[in-house]
Amino acid sequence: MIYPTARSVVLTALGAPAALVIGVLVPHYWYLGLVWIVVMAMLILLDAVTARSTRALDIEMDKPGSVGAGAPFTVTTRLRFLRGGQPDRRGVPREIQVALSVDNRLDAGGARRANVRTIDGVGELDTVFTANRRGTALIGHVWARWTGPLGLAWVQRRDYFGAEIIVTPDIGLIHDKGIQLYLRDAAIGLIAQLDRGDGTEFDALTEFQSGMDRRTIDWKQSARHTELLAKEYRTERNNHIVFALDSGRTMCEPIDGLPRIDRAISAALLTAYVALKAGDRTSLFGFAGRPHVASPTVTGARAFASLQRVAAGIDYTAEESNYTLALTTLAGQLHRRSLVIVFTDFADPTSAELMLRATARLLDRHLVLFVTMRDAELSALAHDEPQEPMDVSRAVTAHALLRERAIVIAKLQRMGAHVLEAPHGQIGTQLVSRYVELKRRSLI
Structure with a gap:
């Protein structure tokens, strides 16, 4: 594809006032303005012909096969000109403009544009993306364009790559912290060693x-x-730990650029890894409007990969969470006393009241721990000094939401449930600490 650059458009437009002046001063030579336009058109065509052909361009792309949600990664686009299958440096443009089309699972979607300078006839572009949502991300088209020697014409090429990148739950925290937490607790005889004197x-x-x-x-x-x-x-080593993950509307809202459900999955997998290392049995249970994921109960560290695959299948939904159906179904599947860890968010009083009623039936036989992420943005709206009248109304609304949240947490604690509320960046490590504490106190 060939089209004029901004420089050629400006130069061609300059012929109009020149033709006007000639037409006023020398009316017999008014056609000289048209000659200027013809000359510019010929120069643009000449520039396009002398530019390197799009057929000679070879584009390669290096990308990871899979990445964790919320983790940054780099895609390298490599451009070079070939002649007869061999690199050719003659007439290579000094700069090539490159654009990549990406879907909304990578950053905000749309396209990424950059200028690539060529060195010895080869140009490389390193583009850093952040996977915002689990699933299969796609890098579709790659556009590359460059100008001729005069800089008057663009020569553009478009290739469809359809490069797929699988976005999985982030297990980087498990690699970084999992072994450390396991060894830390093993040193005091809580997980890896038999803790004689404590336990049931x-x-x-x-x-x-x-x-x-x-x-x-x-x-x-x-x-x-x-x-x-x-x-x-x-200490008993074969406790049953159930991770119940709410993937409803409120849990799919982003917090610090990543949906809450993805942060919950990372925390659940970290705790499941430590629990499997400790000899406990674990399973995953996902729900929104209805239960949609229920993994078999597994034991042993080798079974962690199966939990990771099940967690990757928990999809984003816009449905309201049905706690009554979900927790009743879960209670019917449990045949022995278990630790049920529920990842959710307390959005409104109505759904919270339904959750409290369903939790009461679950507490008759099981130990229940609710995990929720502290909303720093909401706290900031409630406590920041207002600068304008709208800030006052925002602060009042934020205070009301925080008060309702505190009421729900207090009711859960009075019923006998445990509640962990922590910042999203610390939810995984604090959950492991709470799990170890419950084992130490022989509450499971």
Whole structure:
């Protein structure tokens, strides 16, 4: 495709006032203005003919096959001119303009444009993207254009690449923090080692010694063996941990550029990794208007990949969350006491009241922990000093929302549920700490 540059348009337009002046001063030579336009048209055509052909351009693209949601990554576009399959540096333009068309899973979508300078006939463009949503992201067309020697004509080429990048749940936090958290807790005997003296699972009988808790004495066995024996306990290692992920409308709203559900999935996978390392059994449960994801219960660190695949299938929805149906269905699937970790957000009093009623039935048999992310933007609106009248109304609304949120949290705690509210950047590590604390207290 060939079309004029801005320089050629301006130069051609300058012929109009010149033709006007000639027509006024020398009416017999008015046609000289038309000659200028013809000359410019010929120069534009000459510039396009002498520019490097679009057929000689070879475009390559290097991209990752998959990335984690919220993680930045680089796509490298490499341009070079060939002749007979070999690099050709003759007549290579000094600068090439490149544009990439991307969908809305990468940044805000649209196109990325940049100027690429060629060195020894080769140009490289490194474009940094951030995956905002899980799924299959697409880099579609690549446009490349350059000018001829005179800079009067653009020569443009468009290629369709259709490069797919699979955006998965971000497990970078697991690689960075998972092993550290596991080893930290193993050092004090909470996860990797048997924690004798704490827990509910009987381990062995031992001779009673000074300093031991007298309540651990087994009087029947002591009488049978004619010596004072005490029971040793250890932390139970096969607890059932269920991660219930709300993917409804409020959880799909972004917080700091990434949907809440993606941040919740990362925190759930981090905790699941530590729990599997600890010998506990884990499963995932996803819901919105109705339950749509239920993974089998798995055990062992090798099963973590299956949880990751199930988490990748939790889709974004615009439906309101149906807590009654979801938590009732989940309660029917659990056949033993479990720790149910619910990732959700308290949006309005009506849905919160329905959630409280459904939670009451779940608490009869199971330990329930609600995890929610603190909204820094809402807190800022509520506490920042107003600068104009609209800021006052925003602050009042933000205060009302925060008050309703605090009421729901207080009701959940009075019912016996545990609540973890933390900033989105700390939700994963704080959840692991809360999980370890519940194990230490033998509440599961």
